[in-house]
Amino acid sequence: MSDREDILVGDFPFVPKQERAQQKRNALLESGHMLFFSKGYEHTTAKEIAAHAGVATGTFYRYFSDKRQLLMSLLEDKLDKLLPPEPSWLSCDPEALLASLLEAHNDRLKEVGLRRVLPELLPKDPELAEVLSVARRKIHGRILSGLKQVSECGLTWKDLDMDTVTWSIMVLAENGPDKEKQSGKQADYHELAKVMCRMVFPPDILKKLRTEEKSPAE
Amino acid sequence: MSDREDILVGDFPFVPKQERAQQKRNALLESGHMLFFSKGYEHTTAKEIAAHAGVATGTFYRYFSDKRQLLMSLLEDKLDKLLPPEPSWLSCDPEALLASLLEAHNDRLKEVGLRRVLPELLPKDPELAEVLSVARRKIHGRILSGLKQVSECGLTWKDLDMDTVTWSIMVLAENGPDKEKQSGKQADYHELAKVMCRMVFPPDILKKLRTEEKSPAE
Amino acid sequence: MSDREDILVGDFPFVPKQERAQQKRNALLESGHMLFFSKGYEHTTAKEIAAHAGVATGTFYRYFSDKRQLLMSLLEDKLDKLLPPEPSWLSCDPEALLASLLEAHNDRLKEVGLRRVLPELLPKDPELAEVLSVARRKIHGRILSGLKQVSECGLTWKDLDMDTVTWSIMVLAENGPDKEKQSGKQADYHELAKVMCRMVFPPDILKKLRTEEKSPAE
Amino acid sequence: MSDREDILVGDFPFVPKQERAQQKRNALLESGHMLFFSKGYEHTTAKEIAAHAGVATGTFYRYFSDKRQLLMSLLEDKLDKLLPPEPSWLSCDPEALLASLLEAHNDRLKEVGLRRVLPELLPKDPELAEVLSVARRKIHGRILSGLKQVSECGLTWKDLDMDTVTWSIMVLAENGPDKEKQSGKQADYHELAKVMCRMVFPPDILKKLRTEEKSPAE
DNA sequence: GATGAATGAGGATTCATTCAT
DNA sequence: CATGAATGAATCCTCATTCAT
Known part of the structure; x- marks a missing residue:
């Protein structure tokens, strides 16, 4: 990849094996992700994933040792x-904070993509369940730690x-945005943030927090 | 079916065809329900459902025309x-009300049983999605109407x-009780009811409501 | 069946079992015939035959001991x-004779109905093949015997x-009339009779036969 | 693939994928043909065909997308x-011509092999019927064109x-040789040719044709 | 005798995974 | 390393036949 190499080898397969391999692996992960999400785990075949990633079935x-392992990697x-x-609730407007928390949900769209396949597999796959459980505990812990400070x-x-x-x-954050189609009635971000804040802060304190938050900036 | 007959024949196999058939149908529904819940929809075969219900595959x-139809019946x-x-929030202690709302969750265990399989199927089955959506809208409407009164x-x-x-x-009610295994951290009923009430009533009003509620009984 | 019985029993189930049974048997044969013809042997189910005949599957x-036996009866x-x-070629106009031979084909429509299912079964069922072979030999023999006279x-x-x-x-008679759809070009009865006659009689003799045939009538 | 290569590598497994595949495809076609012929279409399972061709069911x-498609390919x-x-009746002995027409029946053995399954399927499969109809029209047209010349x-x-x-x-050619088992009485080639010629040519003309045909050779 | 629900073996088809090239 | 053809277990579903009522 250095200049010299380029000069020496020209355009010949200069992409290191490792890199090529990584590319393929990623292509497979991508394809798996998209297909699992759109068709479900069971309805997605290894062949399809490979084809979609532009490689042969055997590749x-x-x-990946098997379909399941691709999912786990995902x-x-x-x-x-x-x-x-x-x-850190104190350093900024709590509602703004929740905005970010709920915005993180955009990336969570992908996770929801995974949630799409999880119910299908959790009962058959305790290991998977454990992995997921750990993740949720981590998230729970982080939110809780913030709350404890305030x-x-x-x-x-x-x-x-x-x-x-x-x-x-x-739970509200997880089920919020994209469940809309199921409930018919969608929660709007701003209102949801207000409701969440109400669960945490008494109104007067919240008002103070939002005011103070501006002061330091002055 | 007359009284006399009942006396004479007791419980002797006189169960009408229809009744027998209903029994079997129900057994299959039960088995389907349990197996879908415990193993997931895709992982449950018609043969298994039949076996679990104590009948032959063909039965x-x-x-049911197929697995899907059994699910729809369910x-x-x-x-x-x-x-x-x-x-009706006014006629009783709001927290007690929520108790019942969350207790209704016991029956909802079954629904949650279904919810278990829904994410697996919703994206693949628009008809199913519609059925579910209607149901959720109904529930939403009923809760909302109660809130509007107060x-x-x-x-x-x-x-x-x-x-x-x-x-x-x-959402909280739906995800409440049995998601415990996934979250690791389970919500306890009483505390959950308090949080919900906080979303609805200012603390002072809630106190008043709970007190008044006792007065009529006096 | 005697008069006295009729008088004694009035209208009560007076159709003797035997007769009722025959009716049912015939209904089943009819239904079998029609269904085998229209859908083929394998594609016709015992249940369908029964239903079409207005009786229960078990009946x-x-x-009939089984589907095959119904076919054999048929x-x-x-x-x-x-x-x-x-x-007897001599007693009438040969071409008229062939007319009748080919007209007999109308009733043979039914046989063709059977021919419809035969190819399906012959290789699997040597007995059936034998039965059919015997029948064809009989027909062959009868035609031949007529020819030998002249x-x-x-x-x-x-x-x-x-x-x-x-x-x-x-062969020509068998494949004649209704095979039209397969060949696209259909043989017309009259012309076919002429061709057949040509295979048997020299033209001059045929002319004589047709003339003579009128004389006896004179 | 150059001559030298051929010499060097001999028959080493260099058979291109395509060729191998073709081999298998043909084996399946062969097996399908034989089994359809000997057991009938309905009585032949995909598994059997595969087994007979020495491959696994999935192969x-x-x-072929299914049994029917194999038949169509056949x-x-x-x-x-x-x-x-x-x-061209004029350029040779008409009876010799019919010999070849009836000899073409040897290849037709195969077709008859197919005809074996056709009656089973024609009524159920209009597409198949159409294909066959076209073929028969073609044959009919070709024979007719020859007759028109003379x-x-x-x-x-x-x-x-x-x-x-x-x-x-x-019709006679089609039903000729192998129907023997059904009719019991088989038509012999030579006699059949004579009968056919009689349908076309008056005896004297035929004699002349057969004589002339020898002259040019002189 | 009649009924029709129940049976379960059997056929079509799919797909995760392997392996020769 | 890549390929993609081959495998065959596993699933869905049908239907001839039996048998309790």
């Missing part, structure tokens, strides 16, 4: 990207269990 | 039972959109 | 009816083998 | 080979319809 099995990829950033400052409802609140936020 | 096809059965009763009395938060609140309640 | 098996019925009458009078071509001629007539 | 479906193959050569020279019977004669020849 699929050079990169999960590893995606689950990491799902982890929301450690939220909670310790006495800024949250005293009578609500932060654990339950955390769980509620998570 | 399955006497009662849905028709269950969806009706899912409709929560029109809630809202018109000025008892709810003025700054929250009741539609969004309705949707949140529905 | 089918009271009258054959016995039909094959007899196929036997053409002993032809042949012995020296009225036929001397250089043709009557056996072959017989066979040709039979 | 069958790589080459037809395409065979029907072309069935077309008899344009006959007819225009005034060499044929004046009172017979050449169309009907054509049709008769075709």
Whole structure:
């Protein structure tokens, strides 16, 4: 890939094997993702994935031991990207924070893509279930840790269990945007953020937080 | 079927054909339900359902044209039972009301059983999606109508959109109890009810409601 | 069946079992015939035959040991009816005779109905093949015997083998009328009769025969 | 593929994929042909065909979408080979000509092999019927065209319809040789040729034709 | 005798996975 | 390493036949 190499070898297969391989692997992952999402896991054949990725059927099995493993690789990829950033409610407008939390949902569209296939597999695949469970616990933990910070400052409802609140936020965020077609009635982002904030902050405190948040900027 | 006959023949095999047939049909529905729930739709074969119901493979096809049709029958059965009763927040302790709403979830265990298979099929089956969508709209409408009553009395938060609140309640109720295994962290009923109430009522009004509710009993 | 019985029992199930049974048996045969003809043997189910005959599935098996046996019964019925009458070429206009031979084909429509299913079964069923073979030999024999009469009078071509001629007539008659759709070009009855006569009689003899034939009537 | 290569590599497994595939496809066609012929279409399973061709069940479906398609391919193959050569009655002994026409029957054994399954399928499969009809029309046309030549020279019977004669020849040729088992009485080639000639030529003309035909050779 | 529900073997077809080239 | 043909187990579904009522 260095200049010299280019000069020496010209255009000859200069893409290192590794790189080519990675390309193929990724193409397969992409194809798998898209096809699993659009047709479901069982209805997607290895042949299709390979064809869609532009490789031969057999090649699929050079990169993945089987269909399931491709799915697992997909999960590893995606689950990491799902982890929301450690939220710090105090440093910004809480509603704005939730905006980002819900915006993270855009990337979560992909996860939902995976959620599409999970119900199909979870009961048959305890390992998969475990992987997923771990991921959700991680997310839960991160949200909870943020809530605890504000909670310790006495800024949250005293009578609500932060654990339950955390769980509620998570569930609402997960089911929010794209479930619209199922419910017929879609939740709008802004209103949803307000409802979530209400679960966390008493109205007066929230008002103060939103005001203060502007001050530091001054 | 007359009284006398009953006395004379007791329970002797006189069950009418129709009844026998219904029994079998139900056995198949039951088996389908359980197997779809525990193994997923795709992983359940007609043969298995039949075997589990104690009949031969061919018998399955006497009662259902195929797996999908069994699922649809299951849905028709269950969806009706899912409709929560029109809630009247004023006539009782709101938290108690939510208790019942969440308790209705026990029956909903079955629905959740179905929900288990729905994500697997919804994208592939627009008809199914429509059926489900109608059902959810019905539920949403019923909850919302209850909220509007209290809202018109000025008892709810003025700054929250009741539609969004309705949707949140529905989602939380749906995902509540049995998702525990996926989230690792389970929501406890009582706390969940409190959170839900907070989305609807300002704390002082809720207190009043709960107190008043006792008065009539006095 | 006696008068007295009629008087005694009035209108009560007075159709003797035997008669009722015969009716059903015939209904089944009819239905079998029609369905085998229109859908083929393999594609016709016992259930269909029964339904079409207005009886229950099980009843089918009271009258016939199985589907095949119904077919055999059908054959016995039909094959007899196929036997053409002993032809006597001298007693009438040969072409008129062939008219009747070919007209007998109208009734043979039914046989052709059977021919429809035969190719399907012959290779699997040597017994059936034998039955059919016997029938064809019978027909062949009868035609041949007629030809021999005129042949012995020296009225036929001397250089043709009557056996072959017989066979040709039979084949042409069998494949004649209704095969039209397959050949696209249909044979017309009258012309076909002329061709057949040419295989048997020299033109001058035929002319004489047709003239003489009128004389006796005078 | 150069000469040298051939010499060097000999017959080493260099058979191109295509060739191997063709081999298999042909094996399947062969097996299908033989089995359809010996057991009938309905009684032959895809599995059997595959087994007989020495491949696995699934392989069958790589080459043919289903049983029916294999049959259609068979037809395409065979029907072309069935077309008899344009006959020219004047250039040779008519009976010799018919010899060849009937000898073409050897290849027709195969077609008859197909005819074996056709009656089974024709009524159920209009497309198949059409294909066959076209083929028969072609054959009919070719025979007729030959007859017209001699007819225009005034060499044929004046009172017979050449169309009907054509049709008769075709039918006799088609049903000739292998129907023996059904009729019990088989037509012998030579005699059959004589009968056919009689349908076309008056005896004296035929004699002349056969004599003339020798002169040119002198 | 009649009924029709139940049976289960059997055929068509698909697809994950392997392996010779 | 890539290829894609081959495999054959597994599924869906049908239907001839039986048998309890």
